[in-house]
Amino acid sequence: MRSALHGLRRTQIRSLRRAARSSRSGRVVNPSTRAVEILAPSHFSIVDNPEETVAYLQTVRRALRSSDVRAALRGVQVVSPDALLALITYADALGSGQRLTGDLPLDDGARQAVETCGFAELVLGLERKGNRRGFVETASASARTGHQANAKLAEELVQRGCAAAGLPYSLVSYSNLIECMTNTNNHAAHEQGTIAWRLMVTWDEANQRLQFVFMDPGRGICRTVKLRFPQFSDDSELLRILLDPSVSALKKLWAGLPARTRTRQPGRGRGLRKIAQSLKRGSLRRVVVIANGAYVDVGAGIAARLKGHGFQGTLVFWEVGQVA
Amino acid sequence: MVGSVGRSNAMRADALGHVLRVADYTRTPGGRYASDGAYPGQEFLDSHLKPAFERAKSDGATLTVDLDGTAGYASSFLDEAFAGLTRTFGRAEVEQILRIKSDAEPYLHEDIQQYIAEA
Numbered sequence: 001m002r003s004a005l006h007g008l009r010r011t012q013i014r015s016l017r018r019a020a021r022s023s024r025s026g027r028v029v030n031p032s033t034r035a036v037e038i039l040a041p042s043h044f045s046i047v048d049n050p051e052e053t054v055a056y057l058q059t060v061r062r063a064l065r066s067s068d069v070r071a072a073l074r075g076v077q078v079v080s081p082d083a084l085l086a087l088i089t090y091a092d093a094l095g096s097g098q099r100l101t102g103d104l105p106l107d108d109g110a111r112q113a114v115e116t117c118g119f120a121e122l123v124l125g126l127e128r129k130g131n132r133r134g135f136v137e138t139a140s141a142s143a144r145t146g147h148q149a150n151a152k153l154a155e156e157l158v159q160r161g162c163a164a165a166g167l168p169y170s171l172v173s174y175s176n177l178i179e180c181m182t183n184t185n186n187h188a189a190h191e192q193g194t195i196a197w198r199l200m201v202t203w204d205e206a207n208q209r210l211q212f213v214f215m216d217p218g219r220g221i222c223r224t225v226k227l228r229f230p231q232f233s234d235d236s237e238l239l240r241i242l243l244d245p246s247v248s249a250l251k252k253l254w255a256g257l258p259a260r261t262r263t264r265q266p267g268r269g270r271g272l273r274k275i276a277q278s279l280k281r282g283s284l285r286r287v288v289v290i291a292n293g294a295y296v297d298v299g300a301g302i303a304a305r306l307k308g309h310g311f312q313g314t315l316v317f318w319e320v321g322q323v324a
Numbered sequence: 325m326v327g328s329v330g331r332s333n334a335m336r337a338d339a340l341g342h343v344l345r346v347a348d349y350t351r352t353p354g355g356r357y358a359s360d361g362a363y364p365g366q367e368f369l370d371s372h373l374k375p376a377f378e379r380a381k382s383d384g385a386t387l388t389v390d391l392d393g394t395a396g397y398a399s400s401f402l403d404e405a406f407a408g409l410t411r412t413f414g415r416a417e418v419e420q421i422l423r424i425k426s427d428a429e430p431y432l433h434e435d436i437q438q439y440i441a442e443a
Contacts, residue, residue: 149361151352155395171429174396182355182400270399274435281431 035068035101044073044110045080047288047317050295050304054311057086061312064090064098071102079110081202082213082288082317084119085143089198089217089313092145109206117141117202140164140203145196149181161201162320165210170320172278173212179271180316184216187224209285210320217313220292221272235294235310240303243276243289243296275316285321289314326418326440328433329388329425341386341423344376347393356400365404373405374412380421381413391426402432403439410443 038060043049046057063069071087073079091100104120105111114120118138142157154177162169177199184197195218202211222235225242232238272289276298279287287298293310296303346353349372350363357366373389380387391397410418418440426432 148359149355149398151350151354151361151363151395155352158395169395171396175398178353178355178396178398179400182360182398185355185360270403270439274399277431 035070035099036063037070037072038063039072039074040076040083042075043078044076044083045078046082046086046290046311046315047080047286047297048078050290051307053083054290054306055308057083057090058309058312060087060100061090064094064100068099068101071100073110073114074103074106076105076110076114077107079105079113081113081117081141081200081211082215082315084114084117085198085200085213085215086315088119088143089215092196092198093217113204117200118143140205141200142202143198143200145198146181147194147196148185149178151178154178154181157199157201161203161210161212164203165208165320167210167320170210170283172281172283173318173320176212176275176278176316176318177214179275180214180216183221183271183314184218187219187221211317212320213315213317215313215315219313220311221289221314222292222294234305235292236296236303236305239289239291239294239296242272243287243298244273275318279318282321285319286317288317290317291315326433326437327386327423328430329423341388342376342380342383343388343390344372345390345393347390348372350394352395353397353401355398356404360400365401366408368401369405369408373409377409377413377418377421381417385421386423387421388423388425391424391432392428397429397432399435399439402436406436407439407443410440415440415443 038056040056041049041052044053044056046053060069060071087100087102094100104114116138118141142160144153144157146153154174158170158173158177161173180199181197184195195216197214197216199212199214202213203209204211221242222238225238226232232241275287275289278284279298285299289296289298290306290311291314293306294303295306295311346368349368352363353365353368354361354363355365357364377387406418406422409422422440424433424436
C-alpha cells in the first residue's frame with residue numbers, strides 16, 4: 001500500500017508535516033486547495049471576546065501573507081458583526097493571487113447572523129484583489145467601503161438601519177460615522193497613502209440590537225495619537241483617556257506638553273470624546289473601541305491591553321439605545 | 325458665554341436678529357476640510373458663517389445659528405466652524421453676537437461653547 005505522501009515533492013511533504021503540527025492550534029493545510037484552514041473561536045466577537053478573536057484575526061492576516069486561507073467558521077456559535085467586518089476588511093487588502101474563503105457556522109443562530117450580514121457574498125465569493133465587492137445590502141444589514149467622509153452615505157445607512165429596527169433616526173450615529181470617516185481619511189494611512197474604511201450596520205432582530213461597526217486597517221488611532229502625545233506608552237491608558245469626555249482627562253492628555261505644541265492641535269481628540277459623550281448622554285447603548293494594543297468598553301469602564309501583536313487598525317462599535 | 329435660543333424664542337430671534345440655518349447650506353454636514361469630503365465645516369465657515377456674522381455685526385444685531393433640520397454633526401465640522409469664527413473675530417465678540425438654536429440636540433450648545441473657549 002503506497003504512502004499517502006507518495007509522489008509529493010520534499011517541500012510538499014515538509015509543508016504537510018508542518019501543517020499537521022499546526023493542526024493542534026487549529027491550522028490545517030488542505031493539499032487539494034493549498035489553503036491554510038484556520039478555525040475561528042466558538043465565540044467569534046471582538047467586542048465580547050477580544051483576546052481570542054483578535055488573536056485569530058492576527059493569525060489569519062499573517063497566514064494571508066504567504067498562502068491562501070480558509071476562515072473556518074463552522075465551529076462558531078456566537079458571532080458579532082465586528083469580527084466579520086474585520087475579516088472582510090483583511091480580505092479586501094489581499095494581493096494578487098491571494099485568496100480568502102471560508103465556510104458558514106453549523107450553529108443555526110450563528111449561521112443566520114453570518115448570512116444576513118452579507119458575509120457570504122463578500123468573503124465566500126471573493127477570490128482576488130481585483131474582484132473586491134464593497135457593497136452588500138440585505139433586509140437587516142448594510143455594508144459599504146470608501147474613502148473620505150461620505151455624508152450622504154452616512155445618512156442613508158443610518159436611515160436604513162433605524163427603519164429596519166423601527167427606531168427614530170439616530171443623529172449621533174450619523175455624527176459618529178462622520179467622525180470615524182474623517183479620522184481614517186486624515187490619520188490612518190502611512191506616509192502619503194490612503195486607507196479605505198469599511199462599515200457595517202446590522203439589525204439583530206433576535207436580540208433587538210441595532211449595531212454599527214466601523215473599521216479601517218490603518219496605523220491605529222493609538223499609534224497616530226502617540227506621534228503627538230509621546231508621553232503615553234500604554235495604548236490602553238491612552239485610548240481610555242481619548243474616550244473620557246471629562247475635562248480632567250483632556251488636561252491629562254495635554255499635561256507635560258509645551259504650549260506651542262498645544263496651539264498646533266486645533267480640535268484634536270474631539271472625535272472619540274464626542275462618541276463617548278453620546279453614550280453618557282443616553283443616546284447610545286454601548287461603545288467599544290479597539291486599536292493597536294488596546295480595548296476599551298466605554299460604558300463598562302473597561303480598558304485592557306491586548307496580548308500579542310494587538311489589533312491592526314481601528315475599530316469602533318456602537319449600539320443604538322435611546323436615540324437623540 | 326454664547327446664548328442659546330429655545331423653540332419658543334425662535335420667532336423672537338427672527339424679529340430681533342439674524343438667523344442662519346445650517347440646513348440651508350446642507351442637510352448632511354461633513355468633516356473639517358474639503359479634503360475630508362463634501363460639505364466641510366471650513367466651507368460653511370468661509371461661505372456662510374463669516375459673512376452672516378459680519379452682516380449681523382454691522383447691523384448691530386445678534387446672529388442665531390439654527391442647527392436643526394440636518395442629519396447630524398461631527399465635532400470636526402462644528403469645531404472648524406465655530407472655533408474658526410472665534411479665531412477670526414475673537415471670543416468676546418463671538419459670545420456677544422452669536423446665539424445657538426438646537427432643539428434636536430440641545431447639548432450641542434455646550435459643545436460649541438467649549439470649542440469657542442478652546443479656540
